[in-house]
Amino acid sequence: MLETIKNYSTFIDKANPLTKILLAAILFATVIFIHNPNVLFHLTILMLIALLCLSGVKIKYLVMLLIFIFISGFISSLYMIFYGEGTETLFRYGIIHITDESFVRGLHITMRGVILSLFGALVIFTTKITDVFYALMIQLKVKPKYAYSFMAAIRMVPIIVSEYFQLRQARKVRSALINKKHISGFKSLKSTIVTLLSQSIRRAYRLGIAMESKGFSDGSRTYFYKTSLSRYDLYLMLIIAAAIITAVQIGTVITPFDSTDAR
Amino acid sequence: MKKGNSLTLTDILITVVIALVFAVIYSLWDGIYTILQPFGLHLNELVYGMWFIAAIVAYLIIRKPGVALIAEFAAASGETIVLLQFDVSLIMYGLIQGLVCELVFLFFRYKSTSLMAAVLAGIAAALSTLPLDWYYGYLGHLETWNLALMFSLRILSGAIVAGWLGHLLYKALKETGVLKFVGRRADNSHEGL
Numbered sequence: 001m002l003e004t005i006k007n008y009s010t011f012i013d014k015a016n017p018l019t020k021i022l023l024a025a026i027l028f029a030t031v032i033f034i035h036n037p038n039v040l041f042h043l044t045i046l047m048l049i050a051l052l053c054l055s056g057v058k059i060k061y062l063v064m065l066l067i068f069i070f071i072s073g074f075i076s077s078l079y080m081i082f083y084g085e086g087t088e089t090l091f092r093y094g095i096i097h098i099t100d101e102s103f104v105r106g107l108h109i110t111m112r113g114v115i116l117s118l119f120g121a122l123v124i125f126t127t128k129i130t131d132v133f134y135a136l137m138i139q140l141k142v143k144p145k146y147a148y149s150f151m152a153a154i155r156m157v158p159i160i161v162s163e164y165f166q167l168r169q170a171r172k173v174r175s176a177l178i179n180k181k182h183i184s185g186f187k188s189l190k191s192t193i194v195t196l197l198s199q200s201i202r203r204a205y206r207l208g209i210a211m212e213s214k215g216f217s218d219g220s221r222t223y224f225y226k227t228s229l230s231r232y233d234l235y236l237m238l239i240i241a242a243a244i245i246t247a248v249q250i251g252t253v254i255t256p257f258d259s260t261d262a263r
Numbered sequence: 264m265k266k267g268n269s270l271t272l273t274d275i276l277i278t279v280v281i282a283l284v285f286a287v288i289y290s291l292w293d294g295i296y297t298i299l300q301p302f303g304l305h306l307n308e309l310v311y312g313m314w315f316i317a318a319i320v321a322y323l324i325i326r327k328p329g330v331a332l333i334a335e336f337a338a339a340s341g342e343t344i345v346l347l348q349f350d351v352s353l354i355m356y357g358l359i360q361g362l363v364c365e366l367v368f369l370f371f372r373y374k375s376t377s378l379m380a381a382v383l384a385g386i387a388a389a390l391s392t393l394p395l396d397w398y399y400g401y402l403g404h405l406e407t408w409n410l411a412l413m414f415s416l417r418i419l420s421g422a423i424v425a426g427w428l429g430h431l432l433y434k435a436l437k438e439t440g441v442l443k444f445v446g447r448r449a450d451n452s453h454e455g456l
Binding site for chain 2: 021024025027028032072075076077078079080083084085097101102105108109112113116117120121123124129145146148149150152153154156157160161164190193194196197198200201202203204205207208209211212216217262263
């Protein structure tokens with residue numbers, strides 16, 4: 001599916017999924033400890049450049065995604081902009097009280113979310129999901145029964161989704177005959193979830209028994225797909241490290257925000 | 264099948280599938296959550312509890328150690344797969360919430376299916392990520408009334424949406440009969456469904 005939206009592939013496609021996940025975790029810890037909005041501003045721009053150049057995804061899909069990321073990031077920090085503490089009032093209406101400090105702090109939280117989303121998008125565009133589980137089994141020695149049940153379960157998601165639509169259509173056809181309560185509202189939500197869950201449990205049980213009898217559960221095994229650590233992992237780590245260091249350095253020189261501490 | 268408390272492949276598969284059903288629901292729920300956010304009054308916190316429900320339902324069904332953690336991790340990473348949006352913070356939050364639910368269930372020795380266990384786990388999960396939110400979202404710099412509102416709404420949501428609703432779903436699932444051979448009950452069954 002990814003191939004249809006991609007123009008070209010880069011070295012990140014060849015990097016190990018575990019490296020990407022580790023880097024994402026490091027990035028998460030890093031943005032929590034950065035309190036200077038100027039640094040985050042530059043890091044956001046660098047991550048944006050990284051996504052645009054290194055993901056290889058067609059630009060129209062990227063633009064749609066970016067609009068979504070920025071808007072949802074901004075919305076999720078509105079609580080801070082509206083109700084944060086601060087002294088220099090910018091705007092006041094009823095209980096909404098926007099101050100200079102809370103506004104900067106709100107944008108700071110937005111940028112944190114955006115940076116993580118941008119890197120996340122880069123990871124998702126350059127990683128095959130099955131590779132993640134093979135890397136977990138081969139490099140991290142995760143027990144095959146965990147990895148294989150995840151992979152088998154992921155294959156069931158399309159079935160679950162199509163079952164949901166089938167259920168909706170069935171309800172529509174019968175709408176004249178059954179109580180309205182079962183078509184909309186809480187009762188319908190409950191019966192939808194229960195139907196989907198019970199069908200899925202039944203299917204998973206059967207598949208689980210079949211897989212266990214074929215020896216997927218334990219024992220040593222060999223793998224058809226290979227994942228390994230390579231120099232591409234090093235390149236990726238260096239790029240992220242360089243981005244963070246550059247952002248910290250430029251953040252003290254070019255300062256779009258007046259304050260240097262969002263707290 | 265193996266006896267005792269250890270997880271078999273079937274147990275894990277069922278847990279992950281339950282979690283992925285919830286991942287689909289989470290993804291839809293994300294829309295509701297985002298729509299409620301702009302008011303800034305933390306109305307979104309009222310639906311926050313939905314995010315722990317996978318762990319609670321999966322535990323009530325399987326009742327073995329590790330299930331809540333796997334379910335919450337699978338649901339969080341499943342959301343990544345469904346939404347095509349990899350979000351580390353999401354997965355971390357999922358892991359912490361799953362771990363806390365696990366501790367509550369350990370306290371009940373993985374035996375109880377009472378409403379009490381579900382509600383307690385919901386409340387614990389609601390409390391568990393507040394410290395992370397505190398640092399990530401600078402909650403200490405919110406007006407006090409707003410902060411109190413947020414905390415109480417989230418705990419309420421954990422108890423009602425995750426605990427009570429999760430338990431309700433479990434009871435309804437039990438009535439359908441699919442749970443007869445699943446999890447702990449599997450020990451004395453030799454037939455398929």
